[in-house]
Amino acid sequence: MSLFILFQRDDCHLCDQALALLAEAKFPDFDSVWIDDDESLEARYGARVPVLRRSDGAELDWPFDREAVRRFVP
Template identity: 40%
Template sequence: MKLTLYGTSACHLCELAAAMLSSSGAAFREVDISDSDTLFQRYGLVIPVLRKEHGSELHWPFNEDTLQAFLDEG
């Protein structure tokens, strides 16, 4: 499963989400939405957002339990 964490470099909540993901052992890539007008318009007010390759998204706020449930749901 491919995971993408959308955020920005100056986002403390994004750092927390990345740390949670790292602790879970899930492989993910980080995308800085400030590099894309389209991504910034889509996610600018709701980051961090974790997205699976098939399109389902987990929006902040989330904790370890909700993150694990999201990862487990195929």
């Protein structure tokens, strides 16, 4: 299990932008969770995706930039 989870949805251009930014920032490995078919995740993250969550529960909502991502890593 990874220290980070990226909550996203299928066919989401903002999610694609977040993935590109994470790659550019050489962000550590993370798990991806798609919220599309999960009512509870949809209710929590629907309007907020993409959201990066750390294992301690801290969340970073989009839009985030490279500096915010770097600060998010413990």
